[in-house]
Every structure is written in C-alpha cells, then in structure tokens.
Amino acid sequence: MIDAYWPGLPGGRVGSMFGPNWFASVMGTGIVATAAATLPLHVPGLHAFATVMWLLAAALLITVLTATARRGVSHLDDPVLMQFWGAPPMALMTVGAGTLLLGPGEFAVAADLVLWSAGTLLGLIVAVAVPYRMMTRPDLAATPDAAFGGWLMPVVSPMVSAATGALLVPHVPDGRDLLLACYAFAGLSLFAALIVITQIWTRLIHHQIGAARMVPTLWIVLGPLGQSVTAFHLLGRACEGVLPDPYASGAQMLALLFGVPTLGFALFWATLATAITLRTVRAGLPFSLTWWSFTFPVGTVVTATAGMATRTGSPLLTGLAVALFAILLTAWTIVATKTLRSNLWRPVTLEPRPAPAVSS
Template sequence: MGTGIVAVAAAGLPVDVPGLRPAARLVWLLAAVLLVALCVASAKEWRRARAHVADPVMVQFYGAPPMALMTVGGGTLLLGSDWIPLPLAVAVDVVLWSVGTAMGLATAVLVPYLMITRHRLGPDAVFGGWLMPVVPPMVSAANGALLAPHVSFGSELLLVSYALFGASLLAAFLVVAHLWGRLLTRPPMPAGTTPTLWIVLGPLGQSITAAHLLAEAARDALPAAPVFALLFGVPVWGFAMFWLALAAALTLRALRQGMPFGLPWWSFTFPVGTLVTGTTGLATSTGSQLLVAAAIALFGLLTVLWLTVATRTLRSVLRLQHGHRDQPVAVDHLATERHQ
C-alpha cells in the first residue's frame, strides 16, 4: 500500500506535471505486481498466523493487507483504466474493494477483541501500530466514494461508505488520544517503534480524503455534504500538520539514537500519501494556492520517503539472499523490542 498510494497521490495532484501520469501508471503497476507477490508469499506462511494473532504487536499489522487491496483497486480505477477498458477496471475495483472491506471490518473488530480478551498490555504497550486495524474502513469509505458513480448500487454504496467513515474516525480518535497520553506521561518510545507514530497521519489524511470524495459523490443527494467536508477537513488538516511536525522531530531524535531499519519504516509512506490526497481534495474544493503548494510539497516529501524506504528494503532483501542477517526486514524485531 505504501507504493500504491504514491501512484494514487500522483494521479490526483492539483497541478499538471508533464510525464507525471505515465510515471504514476508504472508505479501503480509495480504496486499491483507486489500485491500479487505478497499474497502468494503470505499464503505460504499461513501457519505463522496463529503466532501472530497471539502477539499484541504483530497482530496490529493485519490491518495492512485490506488497505493494500483497496489502494491497488482505487489505482486500477484512476490509472489502470488508461490501459484497460473502464468496465474491466470497475470490475477489478469492485472485487478488491469488497474483499478489502470485508477483511478490514474483520480486523477492526477482531484485533481490539483479542487485545481486550487475550493480550495482557501494560501502560507502555500502546504505539502507532494500534491504528492499523481501525483505518481500513476509512480507506473503504474513500474508495467507495470513488467507485459509487460507476456502479448501479451507487446510492447504497455511498450510505455504507459514510457509515464506514464514522466507524473508523471515532475508533481512530480513541486510539490517538490514548497514544497522546502515552507520549506525555511515559518514557520516550523505543527507537524502533518511533516510525509508527507516522501512522497517525493515515486516519487524518484518509478522513479528509474520504470526506471530500464522499461530498463530491453525494453532491446531488446531500447539497450540504461539500460544506461538511470543508468544515471537517480544514481543522483536521491543521492537526495533521501539527502531528507531522511532532512525528518528524521524534523521528530525528530516534535516528540520532540509532533507529534500526525495518518494515515499520513503511509507516513513513502510506500515511503521508493520504495526507497528499486529502490536501489535494481541499485544494480542489477551495481553489487555495496555499493548499496547492502544500499538496506539491507533501508529494515531494512522499516521493523522497518512498525512494528511501524502497531502496533500503531492496538492499536488505539482497543482503538476506546473500546470507547477511544484520539488517532486519521484518517487524518481528519490533515485537521483541516491545516485550523487552
């Protein structure tokens, strides 16, 4: 999903940059290929699922697969339709949205259920990854709004999308409040966990994006929807800028302390990508050149972060293939760190 969001963000950027859309199509294609490869690899490792479910850190990342499915699905509609017939792109998106939404709702309910009934969590246990299981319904809401104009059940889809929007938004706010309390009252988070603070930008940016897309799709049925999207989106965008500055400062601190590389570094990509799409939506609605400039700047940040993390990931994979295991490429080390 960290790769797919780069393509989606580029497709909607509120400026016409020569060559950007062809490049975005290639990134979407890369994301689609990676999604298939990861699905195959995950199927071979299904036996590890029980161990992951029992681990209060690893289980949080089960929120990633549904978001990956829907991000690639949305990219298929926005970019893949340049290469394939629109009805086929819609059909692919419907399938990926449906599967992703079902999986996302399952993680949104089952992961908190496991945390309540099975996991024994201390006051320092909370980290940004707790947002992963509750964000997928917000991704469903945004992508449902994109899909609604292309399907016969668009009205029902918009109603479901608004409900998903509310479910994810309120759950995310509860987690963010808990995370904020942990940051202020407990010792600093371990360096390896610090990248997950960027995940907070995910529900913020995605909710702004969803509010904008839902307003556009429901403009005829709900004339007040665009007003709600602005009244909601601008204050949340302000808080997102605050959190971006805070997360960046804490990340620089962790880097100076030797923050290890690992898959949690991908937390730098998708959340910032949703902030790009949300800022783009606000810029489109308001015509504000300040927001246009902010969208461009955030997309530049996203590009740098994606290139950095993708390069480090590829380098680590190659090292593992040559028998060097001093560079972790999984989240297992994060789980170990949390238990220490």
C-alpha cells in the same frame, strides 16, 4: 512491521516467513500512484509515472499474496504484529483505487469492485476481531505504556473503504446505499481512531518515546487523519446527483469544514513526529519494516491536501500538496531501497538484536 528480522530463527534470511506487516510495502507503493494521479497540478509525465507506480504496487501485491500463501504466519498471538492485519485489506483497496483511477475502462471498474469488496469485508472483520482479541485474552493484555501507532491499523481500514468506495459510487447501479455505507465506515473508523490517538498521546506524555524502532509508527497517526479528510472530500463529491438537497449541499459543506481543521491537526502531528524522528536518528534509528510508516500515512495527507486544494482553488494548498508529494516520493525511494538491500542484496542474520532506546 516491527522488525526486518524474525527473532528466534537463527541462520535464516529475512523473508523466510511472511506476516501481514509485509502488506505495508504494497500500501506505501500504491499511495504514491494514487497521490500522483490526484495532484491538483498538470505536469508532463506525471500520469505515466502514476501508472508505473500502480503497476508496481499491483505486482507487489501479487508477490506478497503468493509469499503469504506459501509461508505466511498469522501472528495472532503477538500483541504487536497482529495489529498489522489491518494492512492486507488496505493494500487490496489501495491497488483497487489505483486501478480505477489509472486502469483501462470497464476492466478497471470490475477489478476495483472485487478488490474493494474483498478489502472491505476483511477490514471490517479485522476491525472487530483484533480489538476483541485484545479485550478477551489475558495473555495479550496491554501495559500502560503499550499503546503505539500500530493500534490504529485495524481500525483505519474502514476509513480506506469509505474513501475508495466513494470513487465507486458513480459506477454502481444504485449508488445511494454504497454512499451511505461509506459514511458509516468513516464514522466507525474516525471515532475508534480518536480513542487510540488519545491513548498514544497519553503514552508519549507519561512514558516518553520508548524504543527507537517503534518511533516510525508514530507516523501511522497521519493515516486516519489524512484518509478521513480524503474520504469526506470524495464522499461530498459523490453525493451530487445521489442524495437530494439539503443533504448533498451539506455533504459539500462538511467536507470543507471537517477537512481543513483536520488537515491542520495532521500537519501539527507531522511536525511533532518529524522532531521526534530526527532526534531518534541522531541517537540511532535501525532499519526495520516500520519504516514503511513513512509512506502510506504521509500519502494520505497528500491526497487530503490535494482534495482541499481542488475544492477551494487555494494556491497555498496546491503548493503544499506538491511539496508533500515530493516528501512522499523521497521517503518511498529511501524505504524501498533499504528494504531491497536488507532482503535481497545481502544475507541478514535473524538472531534477536536489542533495539536502542531513546532517552527521555
């Protein structure tokens, strides 16, 4: 997700090799479908649009899986690209959630169970394996200015498991264990994400913005923020009839008391990231696959805001959810179009190119 080209392979084309970063396009497309399906607003044609986007995400998942199987590269020795092994499990679960929300009956439940189980298992492996590899490989040791949004990718996946798993609780024979597991996944991801976000903030303060092509990854910070609000909202709803009081009532209270303050910080970070991105655009922001960071993380904030709007009935939050969805749809359109142009409509040289830096 760092470059739209592969350095060191002159004369080739983009897409001649696939890495885990390509699954970000599935995530970005799938979250549009999920966000459309959960908006607290009834608009004619919205459900049909959500269904089309879900089908597109499913087709894209199959395409990327096939391409990865045929010419995929692990990039486990690349300290940057290996972070994006968090993307495949999230892509699986995003399409699975869309299937449950928009797919047909019993098939939707069965398909989501398979996709959620596979995504959760892979996500837990990645959440441990990538940090472990960074901690035990001297050649992958990070410099003080190395922290970037991609470090969140391995640890955000369990939060996606928590949010999408909550949707499955009513559909399994004994939802209590699944519910408790999802809360554990949420805790794993939340505390790990807080550690990484602190490191990103420290890097920005002490080492400034850095290379322009890395700026879109700042938006990944919205992922664990928005997804955690969505997860606790859905888990609170799933507690009804599964856990006894006072735990079910406490879960409902937690969803609101955690959700609104966290949403506030997400909006603060979005404002900061917008200012940095606009500044970078003026200096020159080259297109790369990092641009997909403008989609999925923003989509999690849409679902978070929609969840809080549904929970509170607030017209302000409802309007904000709709406005954010419009931004998400605009971002997806731009990024998808540029991705197609860069990879299908014209040949692209794969020679290394220096990325412009943003002056401090």
